[in-house]
Amino acid sequence: HVQLVESGGGSVQAEGSLKLSCVASGITYRGPCMGWFRQVPGHEREGVAVIGTGDRRTYYDDSVKGRFTVSSDNAANAIYLQMDSLKPEDTAVYYCAAAPFDVCILNLGRFQRVNYKQWGQGTQVTVS
Numbered sequence: 870h871v872q873l874v875e876s877g878g879g880s881v882q883a884e885g886s887l888k889l890s891c892v893a894s895g896i897t898y899r900g901p902c903m904g905w906f907r908q909v910p911g912h913e914r915e916g917v918a919v920i921g922t923g924d925r926r927t928y929y930d931d932s933v934k935g936r937f938t939v940s941s942d943n944a945a946n947a948i949y950l951q952m953d954s955l956k957p958e959d960t961a962v963y964y965c966a967a968a969p970f971d972v973c974i975l976n977l978g979r980f981q982r983v984n985y986k987q988w989g990q991g992t993q994v995t996v997s
Contacts, residue, residue: 871895871987873965878992879909881955885919888962889950891965891989896946899923902973903948904985907994912962916980918950921973928979933959940997962991 877889889905899943900923908914918939919928927939948965968984976985 871967873967873987873989874887875963875965875989876991878963878994880995880997883957883996885955886953887955887994888925888952889963889965889992889994891948891950892949893946893965893967893987896951896967896987898969900970902968902970902979903941904966904968904979905937905948905987906964906966907975907980908964908991909958909961915980919973919979920948921970922948923970926973930972930980952994955994957996960994960996962993964991965989 872905875891877964902921904916904919906914906916917930917933918937920939935955941948943976963977967987968985972984
């Protein structure tokens with residue numbers, strides 16, 4: 870039974886920072902591709918940052934490039950999302966998700982929700 874648990878959300882003023890954490894358990898395939906997605910009510914869930922836990926390669930959507938940093942701690946089965954210079958438009962529920970390692974090498978597919986099979990419950994981030 871796979872479980873992903875996010876934490877670290879909250880409210881912050883514009884230009885502030887937050888760090889999200891996601892702890893995974895029960896993943897049986899090696900070197901999963903892990904992604905951070907976000908969703909605003911009435912909009913599609915969009916991928917913002919992805920990391921290959923095997924090779925530590927990272928990928929970012931243009932909307933967060935230079936402001937967000939995704940990292941992993943394989944010993945702790947955790948990934949993180951450091952969010953700096955936050956903007957009101959970053960307000961959303963943030964989810965972490967897991968996929969087989971080869972999803973990370975898909976140029977567009979790594980940011981597509983349909984390719985991820987396990988999801989956390991989400992954590993709210995509000996920027997004012």
